[in-house]
Amino acid sequence: MIxxxxxxxxxxxxWLASANTPGADFPIQNLPLGMFSLQSEADAAAxxxxxxxxxxxxDLRALxxxxxxxxxxxxAVRAVAPSDxxxxxxxxxxxxxxxxxxxxxxxxxxxxxxxxLRERAGTLLxxxxxxxxxxxxxxxxxxxxxxxxxxxxxxxxxxxxxxxxTPVFHSLPVAYHGRASSIRVSGTPVRRPNGxxxxxxxxxxxxxxxxxxxxxELAALVGAGTRLAExxxxxxxxxxxxxxxxxxxxxxxSVQWWEQMLGPFLGKSxxxxxxxxxxxxxxxxxxxMRAPARxxxxxxxxxxxxxxxxxxxxxxxxxxxxxxxxxxxRETGSGPVRLAATHLSNLTWTFGQMLTHHCSNGCDLHPGDxxxxxxxxxxxxxxxxxxxxxxxxxxxxxxxxxxxERRWLQDxxxxxxxxxxxxxxxxxxxxxxxxxxxxxxxxxxxxxx
Amino acid sequence: MIxxxxxxxxxxxxWLASANTPGADFPIQNLPLGMFSLQSEADAAAxxxxxxxxxxxxDLRALxxxxxxxxxxxxAVRAVAPSDxxxxxxxxxxxxxxxxxxxxxxxxxxxxxxxxLRERAGTLLxxxxxxxxxxxxxxxxxxxxxxxxxxxxxxxxxxxxxxxxTPVFHSLPVAYHGRASSIRVSGTPVRRPNGxxxxxxxxxxxxxxxxxxxxxELAALVGAGTRLAExxxxxxxxxxxxxxxxxxxxxxxSVQWWEQMLGPFLGKSxxxxxxxxxxxxxxxxxxxMRAPARxxxxxxxxxxxxxxxxxxxxxxxxxxxxxxxxxxxRETGSGPVRLAATHLSNLTWTFGQMLTHHCSNGCDLHPGDxxxxxxxxxxxxxxxxxxxxxxxxxxxxxxxxxxxERRWLQDxxxxxxxxxxxxxxxxxxxxxxxxxxxxxxxxxxxxxx
Numbered sequence: 001m002i003x004x005x006x007x008x009x010x011x012x013x014x015w016l017a018s019a020n021t022p023g024a025d026f027p028i029q030n031l032p033l034g035m036f037s038l039q040s041e042a043d044a045a046a047x048x049x050x051x052x053x054x055x056x057x058x059d060l061r062a063l064x065x066x067x068x069x070x071x072x073x074x075x076a077v078r079a080v081a082p083s084d085x086x087x088x089x090x091x092x093x094x095x096x097x098x099x100x101x102x103x104x105x106x107x108x109x110x111x112x113x114x115x116x117l118r119e120r121a122g123t124l125l126x127x128x129x130x131x132x133x134x135x136x137x138x139x140x141x142x143x144x145x146x147x148x149x150x151x152x153x154x155x156x157x158x159x160x161x162x163x164x165x166t167p168v169f170h171s172l173p174v175a176y177h178g179r180a181s182s183i184r185v186s187g188t189p190v191r192r193p194n195g196x197x198x199x200x201x202x203x204x205x206x207x208x209x210x211x212x213x214x215x216x217e218l219a220a221l222v223g224a225g226t227r228l229a230e231x232x233x234x235x236x237x238x239x240x241x242x243x244x245x246x247x248x249x250x251x252x253x254s255v256q257w258w259e260q261m262l263g264p265f266l267g268k269s270x271x272x273x274x275x276x277x278x279x280x281x282x283x284x285x286x287x288x289m290r291a292p293a294r295x296x297x298x299x300x301x302x303x304x305x306x307x308x309x310x311x312x313x314x315x316x317x318x319x320x321x322x323x324x325x326x327x328x329x330r331e332t333g334s335g336p337v338r339l340a341a342t343h344l345s346n347l348t349w350t351f352g353q354m355l356t357h358h359c360s361n362g363c364d365l366h367p368g369d370x371x372x373x374x375x376x377x378x379x380x381x382x383x384x385x386x387x388x389x390x391x392x393x394x395x396x397x398x399x400x401x402x403x404x405e406r407r408w409l410q411d412x413x414x415x416x417x418x419x420x421x422x423x424x425x426x427x428x429x430x431x432x433x434x435x436x437x438x439x440x441x442x443x444x445x446x447x448x449x
Numbered sequence: 450m451i452x453x454x455x456x457x458x459x460x461x462x463x464w465l466a467s468a469n470t471p472g473a474d475f476p477i478q479n480l481p482l483g484m485f486s487l488q489s490e491a492d493a494a495a496x497x498x499x500x501x502x503x504x505x506x507x508d509l510r511a512l513x514x515x516x517x518x519x520x521x522x523x524x525a526v527r528a529v530a531p532s533d534x535x536x537x538x539x540x541x542x543x544x545x546x547x548x549x550x551x552x553x554x555x556x557x558x559x560x561x562x563x564x565x566l567r568e569r570a571g572t573l574l575x576x577x578x579x580x581x582x583x584x585x586x587x588x589x590x591x592x593x594x595x596x597x598x599x600x601x602x603x604x605x606x607x608x609x610x611x612x613x614x615t616p617v618f619h620s621l622p623v624a625y626h627g628r629a630s631s632i633r634v635s636g637t638p639v640r641r642p643n644g645x646x647x648x649x650x651x652x653x654x655x656x657x658x659x660x661x662x663x664x665x666e667l668a669a670l671v672g673a674g675t676r677l678a679e680x681x682x683x684x685x686x687x688x689x690x691x692x693x694x695x696x697x698x699x700x701x702x703s704v705q706w707w708e709q710m711l712g713p714f715l716g717k718s719x720x721x722x723x724x725x726x727x728x729x730x731x732x733x734x735x736x737x738m739r740a741p742a743r744x745x746x747x748x749x750x751x752x753x754x755x756x757x758x759x760x761x762x763x764x765x766x767x768x769x770x771x772x773x774x775x776x777x778x779r780e781t782g783s784g785p786v787r788l789a790a791t792h793l794s795n796l797t798w799t800f801g802q803m804l805t806h807h808c809s810n811g812c813d814l815h816p817g818d819x820x821x822x823x824x825x826x827x828x829x830x831x832x833x834x835x836x837x838x839x840x841x842x843x844x845x846x847x848x849x850x851x852x853x854e855r856r857w858l859q860d861x862x863x864x865x866x867x868x869x870x871x872x873x874x875x876x877x878x879x880x881x882x883x884x885x886x887x888x889x890x891x892x893x894x895x896x897x898x
Contacts, residue, residue: 140589140629140630141628141629141630146710146711166710168707168708168709168710169710171645171653171707172645172708174708174710174711174714175711175714176625176626176711176712176714177625177626177627177628177714177718178626179590179626179812180589180590180629181589181590181812181813181814181815181818182677182811182812182813184677191677191678191811193810193811194680194809194810194811195809195810196620196621196751196809204620204748204751206751206752206753228631228633228640228720229640229642229719229720229891231643231893231894232894233894233895233896234896235896252810255810258617258620259617259621259623260617261595261615261617261618261623262595262623262624262625262712262713263625263711263712263713264711264712265623265624265625265626266806266807266809266810266812269626269810269812270678270810270811270812271677271678271811299653302645302653302655303655303895304655304893304895306896307896309896357715358715360642360643360644360645360715360893361642361643361644361701361704361715361718361719362631362640362642362643362719362720363628363630363631363715363718363719364630364631365630366630369630442678444680444753444809445680445681445682446682446752446753447682447683447684447755447756447758
């Protein structure tokens with residue numbers, strides 16, 4: 001469990017005005033980590049580590065070169081070699097060096113703190129408008145969980161299952177291995193895939209997939225790795241979670257439903273999007289909350305998935321939203337429409353339980369591995385966190401304010417995910433956007449006859 | 450399609466006698482690639498690229514330092530940097546540089562060829578008994594297919610399914626994403642996992658898993674990568690397959706059957722084993738054969754999964770075996786028992802079809818990605834390529850010649866997979882062993898109360 005410290009002080013303000021704007025995603029209490037390069041640089045410019053504050057990006061390697069870091073803070077920054085494409089080596093050190101870095105940055109960025117950075121802000125800070133964000137780390141393995149009861153129940157009903165939530169859902173955090181290679185950073189266009197599905201008339205089709213969906217998820221990134229054959233007790237799971245990002249688990253639903261024999265494969269693997277800024281587990285410590293209550297029909301937790309600490313502090317007070325902007329909306333200058341507003345407390349399992357279950361069989365987790373929560377749907381209609389639920393698997397189209405309707409995502413549609421921890425009178429911290437726009441499918445290349 | 454050349458000449462012999470022994474896995478026609486270090490070195494010694502010949506290992510970097518390589522052969526070897534842990538950078542170049550390397554090595558190792566290596570064999574070659582083999586490459590993503598009809602049918606029957614092979618099996622190569630982090634090289638002990646399962650009385654249990662199984666598979670390694678959103682036509686799939694290894698997809702069957710909602714997860718992810726030597730696609734070119742005939746009930750292939758070339762030459766003439774040595778057998782000095790003898794032609798889909806289907810939705814494949822065939826079971830009883838099939842899911846124990854019986858693998862059991870292409874009067878090439886011994890489960894660490 002992470003103790004609160006001065007970096008969490010809600011009264012702390014930055015000398016950078018944009019960090020103090022009410023509702024800003026990146027106040028001084030956040031300081032998320034990412035990898036950036038400058039828009040003005042060549043496409044192939046190596047990304048380097050950074051922290052976001054207000055509307056600015058702090059170049060950590062430049063701060064180190066300017067002599068502003070020492071001790072563990074320097075160790076955290078220097079772990080990332082110039083040839084590294086991600087923060088993995090910093091994450092591998094566990095949460096302590098990153099915590100020292102955070103403490104030092106908070107001191108350099110706060111009103112009345114060390115003025116070393118403020119004096120050189122012109123060369124050490126960049127406007128977020130001038131940078132290109134990259135994936136924050138190399139993702140070796142990607143696991144996606146299924147932990148929302150309402151999401152599972154609605155999907156089961158669409159498939160006509162008599163008992164839409166099978167008993168195993170209550171006994172363990174169900175998951176599948178996802179495809180790591182096709183994860184891209186927010187902003188990367190999403191090419192509509194070609195795929196195979198079973199049509200309503202029973203025929204098997206192949207072509208551009210109509211049934212395109214978003215899935216609104218939060219995802220944990222592994223920091224310190226675990227070793228093969230060495231499970232992690234639940235109360236130590238937090239030591240291996242470095243931070244969190246937003247995840248859009250884009251789905252080709254017709255493909256997913258037809259290929260389903262061993263779980264999702266091509267229905268998901270064409271691309272997944274994550275937000276570029278890793279909100280650290282430490283930054284989220286003030287927003288710990290009780291784990292959601294178990295449902296009445298759920299059996300008692302098995303001992304390896306139960307601890308008093310996890311019950312008391314395993315949840316996170318994070319609200320999540322999905323927004324849709326269609327091509328027609330952008331042409332007419334009308335703003336995006338909110339598709340969903342949900343909360344992480346809709347999940348049946350905590351991230352600690354997910355991690356502990358994941359390595360309960362000895363499976364090793366590596367720095368940078370990604371664990372998605374599954375679609376964060378709740379019981380309420382506005383908490384349906386994917387279009388399949390909102391439009392009842394294509395049967396009841398969503399009517400948009402401008403007269404358009406959507407059964408599935410169309411070409412040109414842009415989906416933006418957002419999330420915030422806290423708020424309502426308290427300091428809140430945000431995740432920044434996770435966005436992607438659908439491009440038309442390409443013609444499928446066939447062998448020459 | 451790979452053309453035959455002088456390196457395939459069945460009459461070619463090596464000046465190294467052990468390479469000419471009938472039945473040797475590594476004659477001069479094979480020349481598989483791997484990563485080795487010396488037993489005499491520290492555990493942390495960096496692995497470096499090698500080729501196997503007879504009972505020897507050829508140190509490729511040492512040959513390069515001795516001036517024995519130029520052009521593309523040198524380029525292939527030098528692609529692998531001293532800090533690299535695998536052959537990925539060589540594989541990324543595609544099959545042509547590796548082919549040039551193979552041609553040069555064949556010339557250096559053949560009777561009557563270039564004598565530059567023979568004269569310095571004492572320093573450039575090592576006995577296989579003196580080396581430690583490592584994973585041949587970093588495996589970014591691991592995909593496991595399900596392509597044996599008999600395997601699928603028997604498993605479906607054990608589960609009580611009325612229609613054990615669902616129609617999708619015939620329409621596309623079914624697959625799931627596997628866990629890449631827990632793949633280990635042959636020889637690594639296999640720790641029996643703890644896990645959760647549903648007992649016969651309906652209760653949910655957690656503890657050391659009894660139902661341990663092997664699964665005999667062949668797996669392709671991706672060479673030249675593919676790009677996001679760019680599918681690969683079937684006739685070009687071979688350009689992205691660098692070579693093949695044996696794969697033991699160790700399974701905790703009771704866990705797999707209970708957790709199944711989104712496909713295999715902890716039932717498989719505790720560890721998978723692969724053989725260390727990559728038998729190149731080029732070395733296997735002489736063993737290309739017709740793809741297996743489609744079953745009568747299968748619909749016509751969709752165009753993206755059909756080509757005349759794949760039908761004519763997409764299969765591989767590879768025989769595979771699994772062997773069991775129990776602790777009792779080793780104590781009494783009796784040799785291992787053969788559990789299964791099967792053939793790759795038992796698979797419904799070709800590796801070309803698997804790769805083309807995998808990226809038909811735009812999913813990008815990276816150098817070193819692993820694609821398992823699924824358990825290579827055939828119709829005959831001796832072709833059942835896992836213990837679940839052999840012992841009817843624990844109901845009909847296998848009786849071993851020494852009086853032991855097995856429903857599942859026991860602690861101390863060692864399983865060795867082997868495979869050979871060709872044979873019966875023709876030159877044959879082998880894969881070397883893929884072995885692993887089961888260790889007892891460790892007590893599960895629980896949170897302190």
